[in-house]
Each structure stands twice: as C-alpha cells, then as structure tokens.
Amino acid sequence: MRKLFLASAAILGLTALSAHAADNKQIDMLHWWTSGGEAAALNVLKEMLTKEGWVWKDVAVAGGGGDPAMVALKAMVAAGNPPTASQMLGYTALDYAAAGKMGDLTETAKKEGWDKVVPAALQKFTIYDGKWVAIPVNVHSVNWLWISKPVLDKIGGTEPKTLDEFIALLDKAKAAGVIPLALGGQDWQEATLFDSVVLSTGGPEFYKKAMNDLDEDALKSDTMKKAFDNLAKIVSYADPNFAGRDWNLATAMVIKGDALVQVMGDWAKGEFHAAKKEPGKDFLCPRFPGTDGSVVYNSDVFGIFAVSADRKAAQVALATATMSKDFQSSFNVVKGSVPARTDVPDTAFDSCGKKGMADLKKANEGGTLFGSLAQGYGAPPAIATAYKDVVNKFVHGQITSSQEAVDTLVKAIDEAK
Numbered sequence: 098m099r100k101l102f103l104a105s106a107a108i109l110g111l112t113a114l115s116a117h118a119a120d121n122k123q124i125d126m127l128h129w130w131t132s133g134g135e136a137a138a139l140n141v142l143k144e145m146l147t148k149e150g151w152v153w154k155d156v157a158v159a160g161g162g163g164d165p166a167m168v169a170l171k172a173m174v175a176a177g178n179p180p181t182a183s184q185m186l187g188y189t190a191l192d193y194a195a196a197g198k199m200g201d202l203t204e205t206a207k208k209e210g211w212d213k214v215v216p217a218a219l220q221k222f223t224i225y226d227g228k229w230v231a232i233p234v235n236v237h238s239v240n241w242l243w244i245s246k247p248v249l250d251k252i253g254g255t256e257p258k259t260l261d262e263f264i265a266l267l268d269k270a271k272a273a274g275v276i277p278l279a280l281g282g283q284d285w286q287e288a289t290l291f292d293s294v295v296l297s298t299g300g301p302e303f304y305k306k307a308m309n310d311l312d313e314d315a316l317k318s319d320t321m322k323k324a325f326d327n328l329a330k331i332v333s334y335a336d337p338n339f340a341g342r343d344w345n346l347a348t349a350m351v352i353k354g355d356a357l358v359q360v361m362g363d364w365a366k367g368e369f370h371a372a373k374k375e376p377g378k379d380f381l382c383p384r385f386p387g388t389d390g391s392v393v394y395n396s397d398v399f400g401i402f403a404v405s406a407d408r409k410a411a412q413v414a415l416a417t418a419t420m421s422k423d424f425q426s427s428f429n430v431v432k433g434s435v436p437a438r439t440d441v442p443d444t445a446f447d448s449c450g451k452k453g454m455a456d457l458k459k460a461n462e463g464g465t466l467f468g469s470l471a472q473g474y475g476a477p478p479a480i481a482t483a484y485k486d487v488v489n490k491f492v493h494g495q496i497t498s499s500q501e502a503v504d505t506l507v508k509a510i511d512e513a514k
C-alpha cells in the first residue's frame with residue numbers, strides 16, 4: 098500500500114513538474130495591440146519567439162491608448178498573477194517599480210549594452226533605482242497629420258504649414274463636400290490631438306512649461322485659452338458621428354478617401370501599411386502644422402514583473418529579441434513607429450519612417466523632444482487622466498468656454514498631484 102502511494106506520488110510529482118516546465122516556456126504578454134496594423138506588428142515578435150521555441154500567449158485588452166488594458170493589468174498584479182510582461186506607457190513601469198512589483202533585467206541590459214544605444218529620454222522611463230525594469234520597444238510621436246493624397250488632389254489643396262493654412266484646407270474640403278477631419282471622439286484621442294494643438298499654438302518652450310513642467314502660470318495663460326479655442330475650431334470639422342469612434346476606424350476613413358485628414362500618432366501609419374498604401378502616392382505625413390522641428394513622443398515599453406525564478410528565462414528571451422537590431426527594424430516598419438535604439442539603419446523604412454527617425458534625432462539633439470501628456474509621458478497617470486477628462490468634456494460640450502477649460506484643468510491637475 099505504502100509502495101503504491103509512493104509510486105503515485107512520484108507520478109503526480111512528475112506530472113506537476115512537466116506542467117511547470119511547459120509553463121516556463123510560455124510568454125504571456127498583456128497588450129492593447131488589436132487593430133490590423135498593431136496585430137501585424139505584434140506578429141513579428143510572436144513569430145520570432147515561436148521560432149526560438151517559446152509558447153506565445155496573448156493577453157489582449159482592446160482599447161487604444163491602453164486605459165482598459167491598464168485596469169486589467171492592475172487586477173492581475175493585485176491577484177498576484179502578473180503576466181510575463183505588459184505593454185506600458187510612461188510612468189506606469191516606474192510606479193509599479195516603486196511598489197516593488199517589477200523584475201530586473203539589468204544583467205541582460207549590461208551584457209547587451211542597452212545604455213549605449215537607448216536614448217536618455219527613454220532610459221528615464223525604463224530604469225528605476227539603477228535597475229532596468231522595462232524593455233523599450235519603439236518611439237512613437239503624436240504631432241502628425243495623415244492626409245489622403247487622392248482627396249487632397251481632388252480638392253486642389255496643398256500640405257498646410259501653419260494653423261491658419263490648416264483651417265483654410267479644412268474649409269476647402271468642407272466646401273467640396275468631403276468630411277474634412279476624421280476624428281475619434283474618445284478622451285485619449287482628443288487629448289492626443291490637443292497635445293499637437295498646444296505645441297502649435299504656444300511653441301516648444303510653452304509646450305514644455307505647460308505640458309511637462311505643469312507650470313500653473315502657463316496652464317492658466319491666454320496662450321492655453323487660445324489653444325482650447327483652436328481645438329474647438331479644429332474639432333468643428335469632424336462629421337457628426339465622431340463620438341466614441343475608435344482611432345483605427347478614423348484612420349480607415351482617410352484610407353478609403355471618405356475624409357481628408359486625421360491627426361494621430363504614427364501608429365496610424367501601421368494601418369496604412371497594413372492596407373498596402375504608400376506614402377507620397379496614397380497618403381502624406383507632414384508634421385502637425387506649426388510643429389516642425391519638435392517631436393512630442395511616447396514609447397511603448399514591455400514592463401517586466403517580479404516572477405518566480407523559473408519564469409525569468411522567458412523574460413530574458415523577450416528582452417533579447419525585442420532589443421535586437423533586426424526586430425527594432427522589422428517591427429517598427431510595420432508598427433509605424435521608429436526604433437528605440439539609435440544604431441538601427443533607416444534603410445527598411447518608408448519615407449514617413451525615415452522622416453520620423455530624422456526628426457527624432459534632430460529634436461533630441463536640439464532640446465525639442467517632449468513627452469506627450471496624453472500618452473503618459475508628460476506626467477504620471479493620475480495627471481494624464483485628469484487632462485484627458487477635461488479635454489473630453491470640452492470637446493463634448495460639458496465645458497463650455499476656454500476660460501472654464503483652463504480653470505478646470507488647473508484644478509484637476511492640482512488635485513491629481
């Protein structure tokens with residue numbers, strides 16, 4: 098009897114061990130890359146790791162900008178069940194690190210010399226207390242226009258260089274019976290648009306003061322009021338059905354020629370790429386009018402959590418794959434973003450991607466590279482949330498003047514601090 102018990106215990110033990118071993122080969126990744134372009138980009142990573150023998154498990158939580166994904170992540174971490182890694186923005190990885198939840202990739206980072214190739218602006222968000230807690234995946238920027246070339250030609254327009262020219266172009270589209278602006282009426286998209294409007298209205302120094310330093314005088318200023326006025330004007334060119342629209346559906350309006358232009362981060366280019374559209378021929382990608390020379394950026398990072406020792410190898414494999422020069426090129430070509438390393442050639446990128454890389458380098462050297470407040474790179478999450486809320490209320494008429502908007506914004510940011 099005793100012998101039998103020992104034998105079955107051994108079998109049970111073995112079964113448990115092999116299940117465990119199977120677990121160790123698994124990479125579960127929480128992310129919000131669910132649009133066509135995003136899924137195609139993520140596939141580059143899945144394929145790379147699957148070839149190496151890792152088992153990929155998607156934990157996808159739809160919702161551009163990632164707010165729903167971050168709610169899901171919080172619940173998983175609170176339940177003591179963190180994924181191998183999670184897509185994150187800005188201060189999120191640092192916040193989890195401060196709470197003692199993050200793992201440590203410093204050994205891999207040292208071995209692979211990450212500190213020599215990752216721009217300092219990104220290291221600020223991936224290193225906590227001297228330890229690498231997140232893997233930089235890419236650099237996106239938000240101050241772009243995505244213009245349908247056929248529609249632009251049809252209405253006889255040209256690329257706008259200033260806000261006034263932009264408004265004149267939107268008027269031209271309207272007069273021609275085309276939807277001028279493809280807008281997704283969700284708080285994060287409206288705030289992403291407003292980042293560009295603030296930069297264009299006030300210039301680089303003003304953007305930094307208001308949106309990164311959260312300087313109260315700047316936030317209360319006439320320039321900020323003017324920015325809200327400009328936002329109201331621009332939003333008035335959207336079609337009546339914009340409320341709640343997903344960002345990729347707005348991009349699809351431009352791709353199909355149903356609308357002239359979308360103002361969005363360069364993840365929109367991932368949609369053009371997935372639809373096999375070519376820059377210069379099918380669409381144009383100038384910077385948001387009046388923001389040439391500055392880059393308002395965000396960067397996707399894979400935050401890695403403190404996990405049991407047997408799950409660490411998966412994190413290291415993910416890190417090594419993600420940081421490889423090959424991946425940084427092939428992934429970002431599809432995603433619409435640019436590499437998070439400075440030593441990746443631009444050869445494989447289209448003209449928008451090449452421009453994105455050159456702009457980033459120039460802005461970084463010239464001190465005009467700024468974090469996007471809407472995307473969590475201007476201030477910690479609570480402040481970004483307050484900002485998105487105020488912009489959303491303004492766009493949807495719950496805040497009725499730009500004076501009320503700046504007053505509400507100053508108060509909301511103050512309370513969120």
Ligand code: BGC
Binds near residue numbers: 396
């Ligand atoms: C992320 C992008 C993503 C976009 C829309 C942004 O916050 O940085 O990677 O494509 O949201 O989902």
